[in-house]
Amino acid sequence: MAQCELCGNEYDKTFEIVMAGKSHVFDSFECAITALAPTCSYCGCRIIGHGVEANGVFYCCAHCASKEGIQEVRDRATGGQRPAAQGSQAPTLTDMAVDVSQNEPPPLSKL
Numbered sequence: 001m002a003q004c005e006l007c008g009n010e011y012d013k014t015f016e017i018v019m020a021g022k023s024h025v026f027d028s029f030e031c032a033i034t035a036l037a038p039t040c041s042y043c044g045c046r047i048i049g050h051g052v053e054a055n056g057v058f059y060c061c062a063h064c065a066s067k068e069g070i071q072e073v074r075d076r077a078t079g080g081q082r083p084a085a086q087g088s089q090a091p092t093l094t095d096m097a098v099d100v101s102q103n104e105p106p107p108l109s110k111l
Contacts, residue, residue, distance in 0.1 A: 047060050
């Protein structure tokens with residue numbers, strides 16, 4: 001049984017992550033994120049999504065980067081629309097809404 005390098009838990013379902021050529025073993029994504037995810041230079045949160053990088057410094061979002069004077073990054077593009085598939089309209093969030101009040105899985109047509 002392997003042991004999580006962060007918390008020390010011995011667990012039969014550990015997993016390995018190889019990062020920059022070095023192997024790491026964890027028992028949960030929580031431990032892996034705590035040990036390996038970069039930290040936002042402005043607010044200090046762990047960056048588990050794409051984040052942004054400017055001048056070798058990592059930020060969780062464009063807002064945090066802007067607080068440190070970085071104006072070149074954006075969380076989203078503006079000025080254009082994503083083209084819809086030919087002959088159809090792109091679905092809206094309302095179109096994709098699913099009623100989960102009955103604890104039933106959504107129909108495949110909604111996914």
